[in-house]
Amino acid sequence: MAHADIGTKFLKKYNGTVNDAFQITGSKSESNRLLILQALYPSINISNLSNSDDTNLMQNALKSKEKEINIGHAGTSMRFLTSYFAVKPNSEIILTGSARMQERPIKILVDALRSLGANIEYVKNDGFPPLKITGTTLTANKVKIDGSVSSQYISSLLLIAPTLPDGLTIEFEGKITSIPYIQMTLSLLNDLGVSTNFEGQFITVQPTQTIKNTEFTVESDWSSASYSYGLVALSENGKLDISSYKENSLQGDSVLQEIYKEFGVNTSFKGHTITLEKVKNFTLPKRVEFDLVQAPDIAQTIAVTAFGLGVECHMTGLHTLKIKETDRIIALYNELSKLGATIEYTDETLTVKAFNGTINSDVHISTYNDHRMAMAFAPLLLKTNINIDDAGVVSKSYPSFWDDFEIFQ
Secondary structure, X not given: OOOOOHHHHHHHHOOOEEEEEEEOOEOHHHHHHHHHHHXXXXXXEEEOOOOOHHHHHHHHHHHOOOOEEEOOOOHHHHHHHHHHHHOOOOOEEEEEOOOOHXXXXXXXXXXXXXXXXXXXXXXXXXXXXXXXXXXXXXXXXXXXXXXXXXXXXXXXXXXXXXXXXXOEEEEEEOOOOOHHHHHHHHHHHHHHOOOEEEEOOEEEEOOOOOOOOOEEEOOEOHHHHHHHHHHHHHOOEEEEEEEOOOOXXXXXXXXXXXXXXXXXXXXXXXXXXXXXXXXXXXXOOOEEEEEOXXXXXXXXXXXXXXXXXXXXXXXEOOHHHHHOOOOHHHHHHHHHHHOOOOEEEOOOOEEEOOOOOOOOOOEEEOOOOOHHHXXXXXXXXXOOOEEEOOHHHHHHOOOOHHHHHHOOO
């Protein structure tokens, strides 16, 4: 999919106002958790599943009869399926992915599963996919894991925990990161009727054979909503209605409602529709600071918004961004610098310095096989003409993104 000319078309027709309504696909995070639970408890029915590549890959993997399963760039699928196949009796598969996936560490999860009795071998390099997984019964019920690593490792263990003979107790070592994603997993388990307890450095999940709830409707994806927030923030008179969302969301990225107040965007609910509206005569702050340790996936959108508005922005809690589809901290530095930004960064922080100059135009934005790079930079088309390379990469999480975006052209 090519969108090299999208910026020119957009700028010619943009008159300062963004005003429309659309529905965003179901949450990828919630969908993929529910698909694993459905595979473990087949009586579950799911509606409003994400139509993302990642969720399609998850569905195909769970249905596959092949001996080797390739999940491409889908990190969530790699982590969740590792635990799922580890407890699937009488199965033996090779779980692999793209070249980038084979560079993304998985040792902490594999070590945790092995300590519970799992039979997992590395096919190529120790600590990285591909994995040879032979399903077996996990007899142990206690595991220690570094809490500061990707929460997907932890959710992967939690999803299989109720099927273990004696349940599971997870003890965290160090500070726990991305707690909202862990709480999302626990909430879904609770909805099934699984008894869980999360206190201090411990999570306990009781074994469960019979579930109480079989009907689940997936909430739309808050991470995907972030690009609409960016669009309204960078507009002069923006107003968007997007659905379907819940006021008491399980998704950590719902913190967007509070964060984007700093950029002059108000959020209001009516049923399951949220209205994002640019506050009239809003005075932007000179500098904003955000700790995104619980919501790192929205860092790219925030960085681009701050740059486009000329607001200095300092973000912390970004240590997991280095092991995503690309090293997102370096990717942001590279692409924002092309546009004229001054960026400072460490392994876990990024600062976009205040910018009052002219944003460079006709720049090619590299996306690094990362869906969020393409979508995060798209709202800058309100400010200047840019070319977003490999724009079709958005299908990983939000296949209709460009269709929704082109509504405004």
